[in-house]
Amino acid sequence: MKLCSVSFILSVIAIQFLHLSTIVNGLQRAMDSCNSTLPLQDLALDASLLQCVEVWTDQNYILRYAKTVENTWSFILSTPDSSAYIAIGFSANGRMVGSSAIVGWITSDGESGDAKQYLLGGMSPSDVIPDQGELKILNGSLMIESVSSRLYMSFQLMAELPRENLLYAMGPADFFPSSPEFRLREHQFMTTTTINYITGPATTGPTMSPGLATTGAAKTPLSPAPSPSSAYGLSPSLLFFVISLVAFKFY
16 A cells, blocks of 8 residues: 555656646747747848847847838847737837837637737727827738747838837737727736847836736836746645655655
8 A cells, every 4th residue: 555655646746747847848949039040931131130139038028120221120029929919019208108019919729810000099998099000110011920839020110210118018818809990908917128229238127017007006026927836736845745755655
């Protein structure tokens, strides 16, 4: 009986570690950095010309950009595919209201996706209007694709110098705007940054929840994300308890 108990406990530990290893490997595959090679096919420009900035470390948002021709800027926003819409906004003053954003998504089944400009006219979903905004997007340049568990949203803006106050957001899980209205729900997380397009470095604000972003409350960082072990059912304390139990039984 004692041998059966030990075997059962060891099997549980092995299964948990197998799950954890699979999760960690998936997270690693979904990561991007400015040292990574872009996995996109048929790029319309030389990738070596792109400046790269890690604009939102908490969510692993990477922005690549370059001035490709006179008064034309190319952008590629890379994010994890979290089954949610992603957004980048260009603001005159760092605030959401009054800014213009580019929002993209690919549905969980990978069968459909889209990217649109939205005018952030107010704080309610009805004030966020699709296919409107101040950004002059080059026709045919706005697209989004999913590669190796990441989203890559690319577009070209016609501007002498794009606005340097940038907003980034991630939508609620498993919600995707749909025809005919393409209305957005309130984002799950967002952050604000400023960027110098010449030198590249960006100043990133804290990650904010919707309440903080829309009410003007003090900006406070969210609690850190749980580690893979605690997030998926095998907390360090549980692991210690199980191993101790096994050691006791052997003793």
